[in-house]
Amino acid sequence: MTRIVVLSSALLASVLLALPATAQVHPVDQHVSVSTAGLDVASDAGRTAFLARVDQAVTRACGSLHTRSTSELQANLACARQARDQAQGQAQSVIAEAESHRKVAMTK
Numbered sequence: 001m002t003r004i005v006v007l008s009s010a011l012l013a014s015v016l017l018a019l020p021a022t023a024q025v026h027p028v029d030q031h032v033s034v035s036t037a038g039l040d041v042a043s044d045a046g047r048t049a050f051l052a053r054v055d056q057a058v059t060r061a062c063g064s065l066h067t068r069s070t071s072e073l074q075a076n077l078a079c080a081r082q083a084r085d086q087a088q089g090q091a092q093s094v095i096a097e098a099e100s101h102r103k104v105a106m107t108k
Contacts, residue, residue, distance in 0.1 A: 032057040034087075042098040054091050058083045 034057045040046040062079035 030061050032061045034091075036094060036098075040098070041095050042102040046098075047095055050094070051091060054087050055084075058087060 034050070034053050036046075036050055039050050041050045058080050061083055063076050065073060065076055065080075
């Protein structure tokens with residue numbers, strides 16, 4: 001079964017307020033899909049590959065950490081932290097469901 005996890009990343013207003021006024025950073029609400037296609041997320045290898053895809057999606061959503069200014073770096077780190085926190089729960093649900101399906105299939 002193929003599952004898609006949707007990550008939503010948004011820069012928090014409190015983080016933006018902590019940035020210098022010269023930082024040209026605007027709140028972003030972006031959704032990134034992460035597919036489990038071709039993966040058995042109930043296995044160690046599949047789970048590792050899936051979590052790597054989630055990590056790549058966070059980077060796509062929040063941008064690279066190779067920025068030109070400290071304020072951009074701080075904004076990117078805050079975005080990545082928030083997106084990873086949100087994605088973690090979704091990813092664990094996908095993994096738990098896959099493990100549950102595997103257990104059911106083994107009992108048949």
